Amino acid sequence: MNHSSMSRRNLLHAGAVGAAGASVAFVHKPVLASQPELPVSGSQPCGFYRFQIGEIPALVVTDGFASLSPPHPAIAPQATKEELEKAFDDAFHPRDRANLEFNILCLTIGSDTVLIDTGMGPLGGPTSGRALANLRAAGVEPESVSAVVLTHAHGDHIGGLLGKDGSSAFPKAKIFMSKAEHDFWTGPSPDLSKMGLPAERRSGMAQAAAKSLASLAKQLEFVKGGDSPLKGLTIVDTPGHTPGHLSVAIESAGSRVFAISDLAHNHVAMFTNPQWTIAFDTDPAQAAATRTRIFSRLADERARVFAFHLPWPGLGRIGKHGTSFWWSIEPWAWQA
């Protein structure tokens, strides 16, 4: 048996793909007669993940994702394309795209069912808008949601609060948000001049936020840093990405999780260099300063962190090396 037929046989046995390069085609046929062919559905079946924060049962549901392709200059406009690619290469991150997850946290606090943010809802494209279906699959009916903490009024966080017909998706929920955030987007001319987006896109975002907030006015309740809207939740002001951007510290029976929301949009770029921002920041300099301050604290505390945009399901910890940080993903746990 010559070398090439041996390697091919080994590959077939292992069902391996990819490593052999283009000369050995993708082994798509069943290797054994009894082995069914893997169906290709185009999407993953799993849309929720359970874990526990002390006595609080927690659930992450995905609303989907958005892909920034190419990632530069939307991510790290301060860097050259080559500098960002070097950071991505070093971390085995693809160069051609950065996927932003939409991870929504759902907490059961006593008799309350609480969401932190809601995803794109009907505002997004074909890769998002799955939150309601995933909540239902996990046994949570929208009518049972009694509170939503809205970390900020960008479409990927507020969009899911309204249904396709413009009615409230969570009609019985109080919606907690920052007054600064509310007043910014509902004011006569929100200053979006520091965003790295075309003028048309900026005004579209402002109009969408103002419209959504007007529709939800009856459900809104304002909170600020230090407030505790529900037992175990403490609001933390983390401005910069938007003027009234909030994070949420969750604590129960000695366990803590810090929900950073949009303090980072990518698990490599904003950690390798916390000064690297994203085009969606209202105030990039303030966003970078807030990120550095909060990341340093969370690294020192070895805190368990939940991140809206980082790889599914968004749980991890922040490590620190000099002026850089790194994101350590929490391994999947079978038991919640």
Ligand SMILES: [Zn+2]
């Ligand atoms: Zn976001």
